[in-house]
Amino acid sequence: MSEMLNTLEQTALSEYKYGWVTDIEADEAPPGLNEDIVRFISAKKNEPEWMLEWRLKAYRHWLKMSEPEWANVKYPKVDYNAIKYYSAPKQKKTLNSLDEVDPELRATFEKLGISLDEQKRLSNVAVDAVIDSVSIATTFKKELAELGIIFCSMSEAVQEHPELIKKWLGSVVPMTDNYFSALNSAVFSDGSFCYIPKGVKSPMELSTYFRINAENTGQFERTLIVAEEGSFVSYLEGCTAPMRDENQLHAAVVEIVALDNAEVKYSTVQNWYPGDKEGKGGIYNFVTKRGICAGVNSKISWTQVETGSAVTWKYPSVILKGDNSQGEFYSVAVTNNHQQADTGTKMMHIGKNTRSRIVSKGISAGFSQNSYRGLVQVGKNAVNARNFSQCDSLLLGDKCGAHTFPYIEVKNSTAQVEHEATTSKIGEDQIFYCNQRGLDTETAVALIINGFAKEVMNQLPMEFAVEAQKLLAISLEGSVG
Amino acid sequence: MLSIKNLQARIEEKEILKGINLDIKPGEVHAIMGPNGSGKSTLASVLAGRADYEVTAGSVEFLGKDLLELSPEDRAREGVFLAFQYPIEMPGVSTTNFVKTAVNEIRKYRGEEPMDAVAFLKLMKERMKLVNIDQALLSRSLNEGFSGGEKKRNEIFQMAMLEPKLAILDETDSGLDIDALRIVAEGVNKLKSKDNATLVITHYQRLLDYIVPDYVHILYKGRIVKTGGKELALELEEKGYDFIKEELGEEVESPL
Numbered sequence: 001m002s003e004m005l006n007t008l009e010q011t012a013l014s015e016y017k018y019g020w021v022t023d024i025e026a027d028e029a030p031p032g033l034n035e036d037i038v039r040f041i042s043a044k045k046n047e048p049e050w051m052l053e054w055r056l057k058a059y060r061h062w063l064k065m066s067e068p069e070w071a072n073v074k075y076p077k078v079d080y081n082a083i084k085y086y087s088a089p090k091q092k093k094t095l096n097s098l099d100e101v102d103p104e105l106r107a108t109f110e111k112l113g114i115s116l117d118e119q120k121r122l123s124n125v126a127v128d129a130v131i132d133s134v135s136i137a138t139t140f141k142k143e144l145a146e147l148g149i150i151f152c153s154m155s156e157a158v159q160e161h162p163e164l165i166k167k168w169l170g171s172v173v174p175m176t177d178n179y180f181s182a183l184n185s186a187v188f189s190d191g192s193f194c195y196i197p198k199g200v201k202s203p204m205e206l207s208t209y210f211r212i213n214a215e216n217t218g219q220f221e222r223t224l225i226v227a228e229e230g231s232f233v234s235y236l237e238g239c240t241a242p243m244r245d246e247n248q249l250h251a252a253v254v255e256i257v258a259l260d261n262a263e264v265k266y267s268t269v270q271n272w273y274p275g276d277k278e279g280k281g282g283i284y285n286f287v288t289k290r291g292i293c294a295g296v297n298s299k300i301s302w303t304q305v306e307t308g309s310a311v312t313w314k315y316p317s318v319i320l321k322g323d324n325s326q327g328e329f330y331s332v333a334v335t336n337n338h339q340q341a342d343t344g345t346k347m348m349h350i351g352k353n354t355r356s357r358i359v360s361k362g363i364s365a366g367f368s369q370n371s372y373r374g375l376v377q378v379g380k381n382a383v384n385a386r387n388f389s390q391c392d393s394l395l396l397g398d399k400c401g402a403h404t405f406p407y408i409e410v411k412n413s414t415a416q417v418e419h420e421a422t423t424s425k426i427g428e429d430q431i432f433y434c435n436q437r438g439l440d441t442e443t444a445v446a447l448i449i450n451g452f453a454k455e456v457m458n459q460l461p462m463e464f465a466v467e468a469q470k471l472l473a474i475s476l477e478g479s480v481g
Numbered sequence: 482m483l484s485i486k487n488l489q490a491r492i493e494e495k496e497i498l499k500g501i502n503l504d505i506k507p508g509e510v511h512a513i514m515g516p517n518g519s520g521k522s523t524l525a526s527v528l529a530g531r532a533d534y535e536v537t538a539g540s541v542e543f544l545g546k547d548l549l550e551l552s553p554e555d556r557a558r559e560g561v562f563l564a565f566q567y568p569i570e571m572p573g574v575s576t577t578n579f580v581k582t583a584v585n586e587i588r589k590y591r592g593e594e595p596m597d598a599v600a601f602l603k604l605m606k607e608r609m610k611l612v613n614i615d616q617a618l619l620s621r622s623l624n625e626g627f628s629g630g631e632k633k634r635n636e637i638f639q640m641a642m643l644e645p646k647l648a649i650l651d652e653t654d655s656g657l658d659i660d661a662l663r664i665v666a667e668g669v670n671k672l673k674s675k676d677n678a679t680l681v682i683t684h685y686q687r688l689l690d691y692i693v694p695d696y697v698h699i700l701y702k703g704r705i706v707k708t709g710g711k712e713l714a715l716e717l718e719e720k721g722y723d724f725i726k727e728e729l730g731e732e733v734e735s736p737l
Contacts (some may be wrong), residue, residue, distance in 0.1 A: 437579070443582065
């Protein structure tokens with residue numbers, strides 16, 4: 001066994017296949033954060049005055065706040081003055097078409113399996129590619145525009161659709177919401193904006209692909225999705241970063257608005273660099289994701305497969321304001337080596353007959369700590385609210401930890417709230433049993449993990465599901481013994 | 482088919498197998514009997530390649546290959562099947578999915594194409610009948626919440642699907658009532674051919690009423706101390722394991 005494990009451990013060492021760096025000349029801000037930097041970012045983006053004011057307000061608020069410490073994670077405090085808040089790959093000139101994207105940048109995305117090439121684009125998936133602080137390219141824009149769907153970078157949206165941005169930006173996650181959302185509001189550099197007009201069902205998956213490339217740089221992107229009455233969109237988000245010895249900060253904000261009878265499905269495969277086997281380096285992933293079912297019969301569904309990052313702090317939530325609205329949260333969070341994840345959701349039932357469903361699968365290996373933290377809140381007017389929560393933890397080895405922190409607050413006696421939780425362990429016995437049936441250890445772990453996570457994986461769009469399954473297996477290679 | 486010579490093995494510092502010699506030819510059924518702690522299950526585990534055991538001496542040849550050099554999965558792919566005394570639970574993994582993965586891993590090893598869904602289901606339907614197992618059970622998570630009898634039938638079902646050359650049944654009779662025992666034994670008997678062999682490990686003679694062995698070996702303190710025909714099992718049942726001690730000239734504690 002020990003010999004087999006050694007081989008596996010070696011495989012594990014090379015497991016993060018996105019760890020390379022692209023040599024691109026960048027246009028950067030000096031490290032540090034102050035009002036000048038906020039002004040610098042805003043100026044770089046040629047923003048209108050109202051946007052700058054919004055940022056400054058957020059920045060001034062942020063100064064009065066302190067970093068939250070309640071999460072079950074430990075990490076050295078971030079030095080916010082050591083981070084560069086803006087880094088953009090230098091492009092030769094303004095782009096007229098995607099074919100003009102810098103070949104080096106294009107190669108970067110090709111290497112990630114995302115083609116920006118007009119001819120070789122992913123079929124039926126429109127991609128917005130964000131590298132460090134800026135959006136590089138958005139595919140299928142024209143096709144989507146014909147339906148009235150707006151899918152563009154946030155910078156572009158500020159210029160082209162100021163009314164929509166003024167109306168919805170910060171409407172779900174106020175700038176003052178928390179430490180990281182305030183920081184993000186001050187310095188966000190790009191992200192995606194997506195607007196689905198009344199009655200339109202998006203014919204393709206919309207997707208944003210985030211890549212951190214530059215050194216000592218934070219990524220603060222902002223995503224806003226607005227689904228008008230009776231519309232539907234399925235949105236995918238992917239992310240990777242180079243392997244670096246220092247920790248890099250990723251503090252994003254995602255806001256979703258679903259109006260009457262609208263449905264938004266948001267899927268994430270998060271694969272930020274998790275740090276090395278000793279826990280050196282890796283991304284701090286401090287993200288605020290929230291959706292509001294503002295209209296009646298609306299639905300927001302979060303599906304996340306979390307395999308990367310050194311430290312994760314993330315609770316995609318749904319405010320169920322519209323009557324009969326539905327919120328869903330499906331999550332697989334994998335931690336290995338020294339990774340720490342404190343993730344879960346909040347379901348806030350405000351409207352009548354609102355329903356929510358939470359399925360969380362935590363998988364911990366190595367020396368990692370994996371926590372589920374979830375809040376189910378039923379307001380006093382939320383008649384007949386229903387919630388079902390299921391939290392399962394799977395442990396590989398005996399040096400890792402799984403924790404569950406469910407919070408339930410019910411102010412209406414007609415509410416029905418259910419919570420189920422289990423903890424199990426992958427043992428050598430299971431592996432040996434599989435080996436004895438002709439499965440090698442890698443296949444065995446993949447089978448067991450995918451069996452455990454099946455309910456969540458089934459929620460992912462096809463384009464993502466296969467990749468996510470492989471990712472789960474790769475993230476856990478070498479962790480059984 | 483299988484040739485074991487002077488096999489010695491230990492777990493941590495404890496010597497358990499102290500020189501096993503055994504030859505099994507195609508078409509034969511061998512039974513290994515012995516008191517608790519004699520090394521029966523250790524022998525099964527060592528043959529299957531369980532890592533907890535260290536082989537300190539001896540050799541095992543299986544179909545011309547050095548079995549001890551092969552990884553556990555390669556042993557399985559070469560045709561060694563172990564029906565576990567305590568089958569393992571696999572939450573979220575259906576028996577169907579598990580067996581399909583196993584069948585295709587073995588086919589891949591042999592350089593064959595994976596079996597398509599239609600052919601697989603057809604084979605499955607046919608083999609289900611052998612052990613009287615129904616589809617609903619196979620759709621459930623493997624062994625999770627199965628009764629003792631269902632677990633053992635499931636082991637024999639897997640054996641039927643994987644068509645091993647050498648099947649080792651490790652105390653397959655333990656925890657079975659007489660009806661379940663009969664079903665399991667009938668399944669094993671139907672799978673018997675002139676090309677495969679069966680090694681039945683058991684504490685009790687009972688199972689051997691249904692799976693009739695060609696040879697019975699008595700394992701005692703890590704060695705095979707006596708070999709005979711099927712009548713040896715009956716003799717053992719009648720006289721108890723003490724008669725072995727007597728034959729070996731050991732002192733027998735008198736029962737109070």
